[in-house]
Amino acid sequence: MQKHRLQAMSWKEAEEAFKRSDTVIVPVGTLHGHGPTPIGIDASSVEALADQVGKRTGMMILPLVPYGENDKMRDYPGSIAISQHVIEALYTDICRSLHRNGIRKVIFLNGHGGNREPLVRAGRNVRALGMLVAIVEWWTIERKLMPELFPEGSHISELAVAMAVDGTDIADLRGGGYKGEWGAQPPLRKLFGDKIRPLGFNNFEYKGAQVIIPVDAWDIDIESPPEIDKNALEALRRKGEESIERVADYVAEFAREFQKIDVTKALAKS
Numbered sequence: 001m002q003k004h005r006l007q008a009m010s011w012k013e014a015e016e017a018f019k020r021s022d023t024v025i026v027p028v029g030t031l032h033g034h035g036p037t038p039i040g041i042d043a044s045s046v047e048a049l050a051d052q053v054g055k056r057t058g059m060m061i062l063p064l065v066p067y068g069e070n071d072k073m074r075d076y077p078g079s080i081a082i083s084q085h086v087i088e089a090l091y092t093d094i095c096r097s098l099h100r101n102g103i104r105k106v107i108f109l110n111g112h113g114g115n116r117e118p119l120v121r122a123g124r125n126v127r128a129l130g131m132l133v134a135i136v137e138w139w140t141i142e143r144k145l146m147p148e149l150f151p152e153g154s155h156i157s158e159l160a161v162a163m164a165v166d167g168t169d170i171a172d173l174r175g176g177g178y179k180g181e182w183g184a185q186p187p188l189r190k191l192f193g194d195k196i197r198p199l200g201f202n203n204f205e206y207k208g209a210q211v212i213i214p215v216d217a218w219d220i221d222i223e224s225p226p227e228i229d230k231n232a233l234e235a236l237r238r239k240g241e242e243s244i245e246r247v248a249d250y251v252a253e254f255a256r257e258f259q260k261i262d263v264t265k266a267l268a269k270s
Helices: 011-020 041-057 084-100 113-129 138-145 154-166 230-259
Strands: 023-028 105-110 132-137 196-200 203-206 209-212
Touching (some): 023 041, 023 230, 041 230, 113 132, 132 230
């Protein structure tokens, strides 16, 4: 079978792979609290997904970048926060290195919403090289195309996918409440009185409109109940497997279509 993971290739095999296609896939994540779900779900999810896409398409998959933007979640034990300008520079340098190897199109499989802006800026940075970047986020695909899988919310989806990757024993269901992106409608602390209502992260509502006040997640998060029945874990794990399979099919189709783009023509000045 033809290798698709860059780290498993010799440099000669890598040279041959770069000649076969000008498109690669890069999974990127981060580490922060997700209630009883492992802190690495934003990384392990896209690593597993990338491998499935590589098997389906034969496209080169780069090693996972497990660290990302995380400033708002930095007070959670285990969170690793990389400054946005640093992570933007890292993503940009990965693209530049790939450009030297003949790559013109990069698909970032992003597991963490906070990485989005650095990825967008990195994509703009390498436009001058004649490169095109796409950012694909699995949870947005899942919500839009398969809402029946996890009507309870994305917190359950992340737990299910984590168990699909590493087994049901990884769920921390010792009892008590959880903080950190947990719960369908997690309770939030009213930091600024009754009229300025917290919506989550840095978003607040005042008289029906949204305003942004930068705060740390730890400042507004309140413990939510576990909401998980231990007897339901195996069924959830199977749903996580289904999610990975269906999202991988979608991403593989997109990757093949993205691969067809002639970047020179697409980015030509009119």
